[in-house]
Amino acid sequence: MKNKKVFVITGATGVGKTTIARYLQENYHMPRIITHTTRPPRNREKQNIDYYFETPASFEEKHYLERVAYAGFQYGSSYEGLNHAWEKSDYTTIVLDTAGAVTYARELGNQAVILFITVAHPDTLIERVQVRGDNPDLVTRRITSPEFLRDVKLPEALENTAYVIKNDDWAITKTNIDLIVQDVMQGRALPHKLKLKE
Numbered sequence: 001m002k003n004k005k006v007f008v009i010t011g012a013t014g015v016g017k018t019t020i021a022r023y024l025q026e027n028y029h030m031p032r033i034i035t036h037t038t039r040p041p042r043n044r045e046k047q048n049i050d051y052y053f054e055t056p057a058s059f060e061e062k063h064y065l066e067r068v069a070y071a072g073f074q075y076g077s078s079y080e081g082l083n084h085a086w087e088k089s090d091y092t093t094i095v096l097d098t099a100g101a102v103t104y105a106r107e108l109g110n111q112a113v114i115l116f117i118t119v120a121h122p123d124t125l126i127e128r129v130q131v132r133g134d135n136p137d138l139v140t141r142r143i144t145s146p147e148f149l150r151d152v153k154l155p156e157a158l159e160n161t162a163y164v165i166k167n168d169d170w171a172i173t174k175t176n177i178d179l180i181v182q183d184v185m186q187g188r189a190l191p192h193k194l195k196l197k198e
């Protein structure tokens with residue numbers, strides 16, 4: 001059990017969390033833990049693949065390791081989901097807001113590998129989510145939410161534990177993800193000792 005790890009991918013809307021989770025799935029066969037939400041699905045999102053989309057009532061019936069409100073909707077993840085993913089693979093991923101990432105770091109210690117994703121200019125995030133095709137009303141609600149403003153900054157509680165990845169240039173991001181995965185698989189997992197590509 002101790003050798004099992006969960007890569008917790010966190011950061012603001014549009015920084016590339018889902019893209020990184022997909023990269024880890026495709027290149028390292030790391031299953032992504034699917035979380036629950038009351039947010040309506042976006043254009044291409046599918047039930048049980050992107051999220052377990054819930055009604056407010058069905059959301060309340062589940063048992064959560066942690067749950068948060070984000071830009072007016074509920075999100076939550078369960079121990080069952082984590083253990084189910086660990087049955088399939090020693091390495092798994094989950095995409096969380098920074099409050100969830102802080103909880104995972106606290107509850108799971110060094111079994112949680114925290115990847116904090118950021119970009120040089122937060123304005124690029126608005127363009128990215130528009131290109132992604134998000135509903136414009138929800139984009140406005142999202143980027144003016146206190147949760148968004150909080151998640152563009154690395155939380156103090158994660159300062160010594162998170163790998164900080166700048167996702168401006170995807171080729172550089174991929175190289176850095178590969179370096180981190182090797183670091184973790186070799187049992188080091190010391191963010192401050194790993195020199196990432198600039």
Ligand SMILES: Nc1nc2c(ncn2[C@@H]2O[C@H](COP(=O)(O)OP(=O)(O)O)[C@@H](O)[C@H]2O)c(=O)[nH]1
Binds near residue numbers: 014039075095097100
């Ligand atoms: N704490 C927590 N955060 C979650 C969970 N599921 C998704 N999130 C986060 O909730 C935020 C909003 O997610 P979403 O509506 O899909 O928008 P996104 O930021 O564009 O991915 C993101 O930061 C997600 O990482 C969860 O179960 N717990």
Ligand SMILES: Nc1ncnc2c1ncn2[C@@H]1O[C@H](COP(=O)(O)OP(=O)(O)O)[C@@H](O)[C@H]1O
Binds near residue numbers: 017018128129167168
């Ligand atoms: N390095 C990058 N440069 C440009 N666009 C990117 C980069 N990484 C991701 N994207 C795009 O930005 C949009 C938001 O990425 P996504 O992974 O959905 O973000 P998040 O899950 O953090 O909200 C997507 O359309 C994605 O293809």
